Amino acid sequence: MGEDSPSANRGECASAREVRQTVRNKLTSLYSYDDELGRVLKKTFRHVDNARFRLNRGQTFLDNVALKADFTRALSCFSPFWLQLGVDVVIGGGITWKSRGDLREVQEECIAALCRDRDLEVEFGTGATPGAPPFAHGYEEALCRNILKRVLLLIFMLDRAATSGLPPNTPLLMRPHAALKQSEDVLQAALQGSMYGEGDLIRNLRQCSYRLNYKQNPIREYDFRCANLAVDLRDGVRLCRLMEVLNADILFMSFDDKNKEWKRGLLNEVHFPCASRAQKVQNVEVALRAIKDQQVGLPGTWSHIKAEDIVDGHLEHTMGLLWALMMHYAAPGLLLPKALDAEITRLGGKVPDVKRIERLSAARRGDSVIEAPQCAMEARLYAWARAACATQKVELSNLGSGFADGRALCALVRAYAPSMIPKRRISNVPLKLGNPNAEVAKNARLIAKDNFAVVCKAIQALGGVPNPTFDIRFSSEEDEGSPDPRAVSGYLLFFSARLLLLRQQEVACVRIQRWWRWNRPHRPTFSQIVRKWTAAATIIISHVRRVQGARAVEARRKAIVTVQSLPFIRMCRVRQEYLDTKWATEKAQKMRKGCVQRRQFLKEKRAAGIIQGWYKMICARQTLLNKICAAMIIQARWRGFTKRTEARRLGEAREQLRHNAAVKLQAAIRKCLVRKQFVRLRWAVVLTQARTRGKSARKTFVKAKKAVVKIQQNVRRFLTFNAYNQRSRMIKEEKRKAAATTIQRHWRGYITRHRIDKERYKIWFVTLMQASVRGWQTRRRVAQTRKEQAVKLRIQKMRLAKKTSVEVAIQQPRVATRRSEQLRAAMRYNAAETIQRYARGTRIRSILGRQNAAATTIQAAWRCYAARADFVIMKVAASKIQEAFRSVILDRKRRDKIERSVVILQAYVRGYLTRKRAVHKLEWHRKRITIASRVEPDDPVYNQAKKSVAMIMAPHSGKECIRGCKFFIQHWNNRTCRNALASSDALHVLMRNIHALKHSGSADASLTAAYAEHVPLLNAAYELFQLVAGEKRYSHAVRKYPEILFLEHVRLFQDDPKMLASAIGVMDALFDNVGSKISVASENDSRLDRAEEILAANRATLRTTVSFYAKSGLTQNETKAREALVLIDRCLSSLNRLRRHARAKFNIAA
Structure with a gap:
């Protein structure tokens, strides 16, 4: 909305949709249920119908260019946000607004909708079609009356809505750079030159109780956005606005001794704009007085904050003031104290004594006790963090140095999301970032940076929480001390809210799963479950006992053989002498090299830690790979066993049928x-x-x-x-x-x-x-x-x-x-x-x-x-x-x-x-x-085909699905791959996924951004569909969705010739090969007709584009357009052949 000011763009924030819906509901309620508005407008419209108020015929803004410019200029003073909603409510909906447009386009669209009445066109139209010109006599007078009523209703309704109390982030009624800022001036400028015989229009309308009261306050047009906290809060205006927003249900009033009047609101007390330091100080004092009136406690040395500190840009005091406001207003909304106390009790911690902490905080108000909690919420957050870290065996001593190395954050994440951070990442010993030894300190810093990197990655996966401001990766070595406890507590406020929400979601999922397992159909009884577990335990125990017995017998046999041999006795004596000598030698060496070993202890310890970390990672990776391989082998063997069992069962069935x-x-x-x-x-x-x-x-x-x-x-x-x-x-x-x-x-x-x-x-x-x-x-x-x-x-x-x-x-x-x-x-x-x-x-x-x-x-x-x-x-x-x-x-x-x-x-x-x-x-x-039963499970092509089928049926991402499709495209000549693909439901799953893509974007767009992201997947899928549809033996796999999926994609990909050609090619191949297996109805024939109309329109557009590029000398664009035109022609020929097949088969079926 434009280029006016940031205040005009407030409707485009994250809650823009909620604000728009709130304003629309307000306008609708005024239009439908407001008695005063209905009474005033009935009286005014009665005078309009009686021709007391009427437009001057032949000299209105409908005919005169100058008057039309004045009318447009007057209504353009309204914000496009309000003007669009007002026109939509006045006309009654049914208007298709452009999704994006500049200020002038939106205003012209609104004024054009106001000045046109389709019902009157249908009533007075005498043309060949209803509503077409020429119009009968009386059309101009009726249109002038309707337009006058609409304008009066629009301005009166906007005036009432703007003065009836709306959310603080609602856009202003008038544009900040508009020439008129009052509703009366807008109405006077819009209609004064077009009214018949009217002197003072506002005075005559007041006789009908038609009064406009809105007058835009200049302070509302102030840019309240903050880019730099040390600079933007100095004038005090934004602080006063912040207090009004935080206390939306409280009215701040003060008495002005100079003017002898009461002032409503903090913004009416401030000096705007601030021309001197004294005015800035006075504005900040107004904000601080309001903060103290709301009993917002300022901890520590921040309790002595003065207005001059904020005006001078003292960043520490400014942040302390904002921290106190956050703990007072935002903390109760994000975390309920009772819920946090219950979570502390669940984790095994001790709930802090809130009253004692408040007394201590009040007693040391003004002292610089940094590490101690300054309020009840901060004490609860500290207790929760200690309890959560204690579950991971990490000791937390305070809110400052305890979070410097990142171990506490890792423990908090693992306490609520164990799969995100492994246990080995958390060390029970605190890192010594300030160790005098440079090597030890450097190693500690590397581990701390690694901890913060893991935490940030986990936070990004969780979503909804910013990265910590005390991250050691973004600070220099000189600043790597203990982080500010206030910054840590502020971060813990949002972090704990997100983790508790994750905990609530997990609890809800567990409850739903328990309910489903308990109420699902065909649920096994307790006795059946016990019998299954007993049988499984018996089998496992028998196998374990058999293996253990075999191992014991083998060990006993080897021991007897070894003991009975004489060389073994001699070898034991020699070995014992050798061990004694070796022990004495090693003892002497240890006494001589102890000093050297002590010097290298720290270095070896660090190397051992790194080696252990890598070794554990390699072991875990190898274990995971072994498990995956074992699972794949077990799955392959099990599938082969099931297939062989099924084949044997079929053989027995045929034998039984024969006998x-x-x-x-x-x-x-x-x-x-x-x-x-x-x-x-x-x-x-x-x-x-x-x-x-x-x-x-x-x-x-x-x-x-x-x-x-x-x-x-x-x-x-x-x-x-x-x-x-x-x-x-x-x-x-x-x-x-x-x-x-x-x-x-x-x-x-x-x-x-x-x-x-x-x-x-x-x-x-x-x-x-x-x-x-x-x-x-x-x-x-x-x-x-x-x-x-x-x-x-x-x-x-x-x-x-x-x-x-x-x-x-x-x-x-x-x-x-x-x-x-x-x-x-x-x-x-x-x-x-x-x-x-x-x-x-x-x-x-x-x-x-x-x-x-x-x-x-x-x-x-x-x-x-x-x-x-x-x-x-x-x-x-x-x-x-x-x-x-x-x-x-x-x-x-x-x-x-x-x-x-x-x-x-x-x-x-x-x-x-x-x-x-x-x-x-x-x-x-x-x-x-x-x-399938004849396929060897050890065949690498067969195993890869099974993996590709699994990728298509349950992909972790779109790239896996693309890799699976490309594998079958490359190995389509292999009969094993074709049988594996046709025997499974992979193609049906792929079709459902492609069909679900239409829900990711707008159905009316030619090629939406969501479809553009999935173009590689669609290309691979359509290439595979063409191969499958070309084989009569395997084309049954794509019979389910031809007339639904592909026809929708013909309509959606009308601007992408390649995708269009793929969709039509698949349908053509299906109709050629499947034959009478596919039933074609007249509804699909009509869809094909619409698809042909779309393609014909695109072909005409491309021809015009080609001629334009040829005349303009744009060779590359002309070549691309000609290639697209060739694809469109091929699509039309395929579509015509497809329609002939469809109609022929429909006639045969009929």
Whole structure:
């Protein structure tokens, strides 16, 4: 993660996988179970769906290059460790991350995953395939909403996870070299330029309770790694960090008098960065105060450690401080005191008095007592070391000089792992490294170095323990004094933990073995074991007594013969005189040469020790070789005896068959019946297992299918119900619009008619006025005319007045009566017109009310009819869907029944073919046993072949297996080697080992590093397989795994043409020679098709590579690529021939 700082690389330590899983679980729990996060995000997402928060269409980081660069730069402030896990949780998994990549590639991959939604592509895609462009209308808006929700969820979830408390070695949320160190700044920089109509985005989000609190502290970005203890601990920052890590469950708080506030944690009290010595001293004082508060005892003179000692780089005081922290914090976790006391008691030692040691340690606090234990754990370690060394007769006096010569470490290793260090390596006499005699001291140093070399070799074999720091091999002669007891006790802490773990493992293995021996099937009874031991003891005692008796008789005979001879008596007298003279001479010589011998004593002693060591080693080696040779001879003789016994038994069986055919026939019939019963039972078991597994698989499948169908039904019902509701709302809306249109139409008609009536009334009124005016004018003219006529007639009347006065007096009452009747008729006319107008209005209103009621009734009936028609249509559609689904279920059941019948028939046919082939195998086994019985056990080729078979079947290493394969490859023309290899299970064991190699690496890699280590073994094995497969007589040995093992290797070795050609060559030879013995199914044919596709793709890639190298002028690379291309072409031709054989044999079998 990169190149930012060492702090960013903390996730790549030994516990990186645990830290990654812890952070993933934390993010998942926040996403799934955190109520606050769910409540805040629901409210925020509701505003996003309501378009209150939305991206500006056409001006977002999806379209604008500058905004996209700002968005990428903002999200790149997060650590790739956090960004990958956050994106994985937000999107929901299913993302294939690159195994390795730099910082930019990881960031681009995360941002690309955030900005793509495959579900939306499938929903809106209108291309030829699902999810292919072009996309339907609305895709951009939906994508913008989803991206905005993802970004808000990602930043809010990372903020909460980073502030919720995680392990100390968790990587930081923000990259150390990032420009932004707050979550709010990252969100503002990422979305501010792409939001629509938003001023202060953070303020608007706070209204939805969306608050970001993370702010990265600069002290967390400090590089806490230590390369030099004398330099890196001077500033005190790392010591404070060490105390916080060791006391993860304790919160250190202090009150700052200057700022009047409480400070949480030691790192908040230190000065960072340290610019002066005073600041460093203050930081170290903070760490020392915390150490004293935790009651960490500092032994001896280290109890007076000052901050200035650490700042000045005093290495002894620094190491003493670290030793005290190790004994206080690490020792209880590595070794339980009760377990160590129990181990001391088991070894026969004395458990130390812890309270007394603590009192003595407190009393001499400040004194420089180096050899004495300084704490209870150190006393326990010393007592354990003394007890363990005492079992090997090595005396341990203290923790210093007792470990200088390496004898104590050798004794400790031998006490728990005797096979690693022989007894002769441990001397009971301590070595005198400081002897004044230079020769003695040099010899002691050589032995001590040899002891430490043996100890280091044993430690490497044990694993988990570093080499001792007080190793004499890595110190000069001036520094070869007594090692520091504190360094020895610190090393013993880890060393004892590993040895006790080894002891626990051995005890567990013994318990498991005892349990298995006691509960294993067909366990012999106690009486049977006693009878076997008694018989064996009787045979051994009889042989011993016979040998001892023969030797005693022979010795007695020789003694009698010797004593009876006279020369023997004379020889005894002469010999006695010679011995007396020799004794006197030797005594005088000893008196004269005593001084010289005393001077050379040490030299002779050292020479004798070296000679004894070499002699013992040679004797032990010779004894081991003799034992091995004897074991090989015994094994060869025993195997020859067993083979001869077996051949003799077969001869007797044939003789018995020749003389007693009836008994042999009965045995064959019984064997056939038992075989049939066994085959029938095995077939029944296999069929029962297959049916049980099929039933469970079918139940699981049916259950999953029912769940899927149920979910699909609910989803479809929900979608149909939504569509129905939407359609109903649309129909109601249309009806409402039609009713409103009708009402508006009637209302507008009424208004129009009212307006027309009003216009008509106005026209009538104007016409009436005009008529009245015209009538008035006409009457005025008539009146004027009449007036003129009246004037003319007045004169005439005046003349006739006197004549008509009596007539006028009579006519005046009649005129008055006529005028009153005219007024009365006008009033009656007006009253009748008013009554008619009110009556017509009442009648029209009643008619309009009846029409409205009728329209409402008609609309209700029509809506009821439309809803009923839709329901009937949906009911018919549901019935058809159910009928189709039931027919599919019935077809599937029928097909499953047919498939089961076909499987049973195939099982019967295969069983018949297997039984038919068994007859030929039995005859072949008889011939093999006969041939093996004729082989002479003293034949060197036969013995070497047996050794090679043992190397292949139980190899101690891959090189032994390779040597065994190469031996058979070189001696394949020898019939004895072929029979030895074919008669054993070596090829089957070799196939299983090769098949197990696929578990050592990733199955998806073309050629993993684990396979690359086993390439020589695979080459040798495939060369041997080709030789075996090429012989029809021996090809049966590789029939078991052809379609499984070799096809998997065809896929795994697609990038290695040589291995690929070997795998396909073996399969080709098998199919050519074995014939109908190998059953080829359609599944293997599909595997061959996939292998052919892989080879075709590799051939196209190699052709492109060859053309590229040719253009670039890289001749060597071009030659290698052309050779690989030729091998690929050969593999394709072999594979095509293999597929033709397979299909032809499959058609014959069908």
